[in-house]
Amino acid sequence: MEQHEFGAAVRHLRESTAPESVGLPAGGRRTRGLRREELGELAGMSADYVRRLEQGRSHPSAGVVKAIARGLRVGRGDYERLCALAGYAASDGTVPTQMGPGATRLLERFSDTPMFVSDAAMNLVAVNSAFLALGHWDLPGDPWDWNIAWRTFVDPFESFQQSAADADDHQAVLVTQLRNALLRYPGDAALAALVDELRTRSRRFDALWRAPRPVQAFESSATFVRPRGESVTLVGNLLAIPGEDLAALMLTAAPRSDDAARLAELVSEADGSTVVKVGQLGPG
Missing domain, CATH: 3.30.450.180 (Beta-Lactamase)
Known part of the structure; x- marks a missing residue:
């Protein structure tokens, strides 16, 4: 997959994540979702690195993919998609069938x-x-x-x-x-x-x-x-x-x-x- 597809997915998830859902205050925001600095802090990386990922200028390791997913508290489906876009198989590689x-x-x-x-x-x-x-x-x-x-x-x-x-x-x-x-x-x-x-x-x-x-x-x-x-x-x-x-x-x-x-x-x-x-x- 092209790196920009992974970056676009990360940006979409970041902008779609409610701050309060990841333990951050929701007030005083001009834009929706999380700031790059906030995602970087949650995932243990710099805001500049988050920017490079979103712009398709850096390829993430499997550990980085997991850190971003953990920081955003995404569900299994979104985590599997991030893994696929980054070129990695998810942990068990089988289709989930349970209806939540x-x-x-x-x-x-x-x-x-x-x-x-x-x-x-x-x-x-x-x-x-x-x-x-x-x-x-x-x-x-x-x-x-x-x-x-x-x-x-x-x-x-x-x-x-x-x-x-x-x-x-x-x-x-x-x-x-x-x-x-x-x-x-x-x-x-x-x-x-x-x-x-x-x-x-x-x-x-x-x-x-x-x-x-x-x-x-x-x-x-x-x-x-x-x-x-x-x-x-x-x-x-x-x-x-x-x-x-x-x-x-x-x-x-x-x-x-x-x-x-x-x-x-x-x-x-x-x-x-x-x-x-x-x-x-x-x-x-």
Whole structure:
């Protein structure tokens, strides 16, 4: 990775860190986040060295990466990403699959919006009852049936329909996510096997893997066809869950549209728990 990517990530984390979250006073600040001097003090290095790192003029050691992560008190996901950008494998190199309280609260608080949580390998970890109300995801059978990339490139759902442009965007996001995951978790044998199998079974995936498309926005539109033939068109936005290296996909309809009315009707008929954890048979 280019050094400026690591530097940009450090600067973003520094500017996004609330001073009080790392034990510093919050008052009397002209800019958001931490100053370089404060990060340097927390991480045991000079402000000038922090500046050189952020400008891509110095390459960090593994110890420096750990010191910065410790100083900013970042979660596992951000630490893994810093390691990857600096060219180091994280300690165990396997995809975390545990859903923490942050992801659980997200699903609970948006109970009227179809959502699911996936891990870095694109396995479903949990869904909410609004997502189940779409009647989209059937029961697992093959080893990777809970894997979003697998169900997109190898075994797609008939009930999930996209335009060519939206399908291109959706596929590009999935390939980008898996490339990043393989970089962060080189020791995850199941993840590597999934990528190899996808490249073997799908020409489209292999082409995107060899020449990935730039991702402009982590969103795309799709039409979900219900068992009785009625359909609802929703836009999916992929949101990172900081600290847990998980992601949430939120499906929404255009405000005051017929799709919004149909979605509200479907959700009102949903039964069961607000959050449903699903079994993972794929990598992770």
